[in-house]
Amino acid sequence: MATFEITTRSVKGDLKTDTMILNMGPQHPSTHGVLRLELVVDGEIIVDVIPHIGYLHRCFEKHAEQMTNYQQVIPYVDRMDYVAAMGNELAYVLAVERLMGIEVPERVQYIRVIMAELQRIASHLLAIGTYGLDLGAFTPFLWCFREREKILDLFEITCGARLLYNYIWIGGLSHDLPSEFGKKLKEFLKTFPKALKEINDLLTFNKIFIDRTANIGVLPADVAINYGCSGPMLRGSGVKFDLRKNEPYLVYDRFEFDIPVGEGKMGTVGDCWDRYYVRVREMEESLKIIEQAWEQLPPGDVHSAIPKKVRPPQGEVYFRTENPRGELGFYIISDGHTSSPFRVKARAPSFVNLSVLPEISKGYMIADLVAILGSVDIVLGEVDR
């Protein structure tokens, strides 16, 4: 487990102090999965953080090359970011459709938008709940999960699965929306803003929570862009960039919604509170999108554009979508004469966001590292694939 290694390093001028190497091991309650963080600490102050990943590496990219066709890769893609699986499927399927030049019917696009936004709310609820749990607030975690259960119920009546769906297929969807979906969705849309207000009252504007997260882990905007951060990490630093508005895919250009950006309301721009608050406000915006999408939903057949044989022409595509955690990109190379992919590379947002952790946590305390890691919101399935 934890071993004692004392490295002698002169930190403050002529006063010789020892730094200790502490292991926030692969098994730890607040590292959100199997992540090993090697901390070099001087008392309680962090001098360096070295993340070690790869504990959950399941060789997704090699498996994708061995599959006999492109559709078989979709369940594997689900399991990358297991918290927000719809987003993964969407990115992969859109990349393949772009490569093949398939046009899907409008109804399929609207349903995909609804599913993606519901998934965004569910994923942010988990991020917020576990963030509170890391900081010692035990109650908002369960309230967030109560709301998340309602969304997972919606997914279950549509495709039969709560967490890993295999729902979005190349050219369409696996099932159409059932008849009771509308009623349940409307109930959810009515009760969610109230629950969100309760959670906000308890956590977001709580003085102790603000003291723990404001001015901690400040990420300047240019550092964020250079490190390739995306999603709430980038928007929390004040950069107004969202793929749903800047490079619209599906039918996002038909909806009116806002892009919340971190403004440094409680501290500096780009601190943990900003990133957290961006997630809270993104949930409100997603609600708006779902309401508009549900009103505009056209009738149609969700299976009509699914091709019999998925055999893309020779070529390659890099397509990216706005996942709850950031920009999820798929780089797919197809060699034109086999029906299995030649190369599938998944550019996972958590993988890139995690690389900025050493940069933003120098000089803070160990308790702050827990807050910073929670605000980066990683899922190890994505980081390691």
Add this chain to the structure above:
Amino acid sequence: MQANEIFEKIKSKFEDAIVEFKPDAVVEPYLEVKPDRVKEICEFLRDEPELAFDYLMCLSGVDYGNGTLGVVYHLYSMKHSHRFVLKVKVSVENPVVQSVESVWKSANWHEREAYDMFGIIFEGHPDLRRILMPYDWPEGSYPLRKDFQVPEFYNGMKVPY
């Protein structure tokens, strides 16, 4: 800016580093450059105000099969909202590419993953070591290569079952 215009700008400065430009590739055009000039070209792409490619979207390693490895760079500019694709090809015997870690810090982990999976050596990378495979994975064994053989035994455990 369109890919052609970007290519013209690069050609005007680095005529000798270009290998091939394919404007009609499926889905978007790409530019292939020499592996030992990649860093200069990337610095030019980032610093030139009209191009301003400040965001490295993705850096992937590829094994093209017939003894060639490659690296593909997908670049994006936040200011001008245009994209570009750079490619580099090296042979398996000498898979050395210049590292762009000093240009975009996000390349740090991407290049470590390309080294881990394909064995591409990035010259100038400050900390090139394995990132996803375990610490004791044998040197010279790179999983995502096409000719990779799954080892029979790993730490005394039989692998294929």
Add this chain to the structure above:
Amino acid sequence: MPEILNMLIASLIPLLFILTYAIVILWVEIKVASHVQDRLGYMYTGGFHGWAQPIADLVKLLTKEHITPVSADKILFTLAPIIVFASSYAAYAALPFTSTFIASNLNVGIFYIIAITSFVVIGILMAGWASNNKYSLFGAMRSVAQIVSYEIPTALSILTVIIVTGTLNLQEICEMQKGGIFNWIIFKYPPFMFITFLIYFTASLAEVNRTPFDIPEAESELVAGYHTEYTGMKFAMFYLAEYANMFLVSGISAILFFGGWNSPFGEFLSGPVWGVFWFVSKGLFFVFLQIMLRWTLPRLRVDQLMYVSWKVLTPISFVNIMIVGLWAILK
């Protein structure tokens, strides 16, 4: 001979009280936690809402194996939970449960209680050091810093009460508050006694290591802090000591500020037996308040905790003492 028998009975009664109270309050804590979190909690063991679950937990803890880490300091490792529990149990000796029962009617009652609860610090430090585990050591050091810092606002607020009462003897303090709710000390010198009570309540939350001051046992950072390596009955002793401490500080706030074993209605519903009821229910009310706070607030960081103690609570309590003291002299 009867003398020793007397002493034995007098010391066993608080122990029995602690044990029964701990089982009940364990059930109450989990039930309050579940209902605050919108779920049900214990439901099955024993039928109605799982009332027998804490008993089952106690039996489980008693039958677990005592694992000692290989390179742990064996003597200190075994001694630590004993010291932690013994110091909180010993403080019960000076608590007046009712007008006719107090285990030991010390003239320096409250002073004795403050002194003996400081022994907990030694026990915690021993637990952290003897576990030979970096995380436990961190937890123990943080706990020592926290408890020692918060002793000062606690003692200062108690001092303010002593200025009002003029005596350290807890039984006499309760006697002084006879006669109905408005004779209670919290209503004297308004509003300063109320401020004193708030300071005491906050500082005592830190003394018993409860959220928002529970970093020594911060589950999400240090796994379990200084009692990570403990199993079985030793672990049960730490838990028992924590609950005993909770009732101790609640009981002291009840005695010093809210009338102790006096009934709020004056003569109605008062008497030796009713005294026990009033004292225990006032104590339990404050324990309930502490439980609710645990499940509502996030926890403070170490330096913020120190900041609250030294830069907020201590100056306020100093000012408080001066004002109350001047007021008492000029009256």
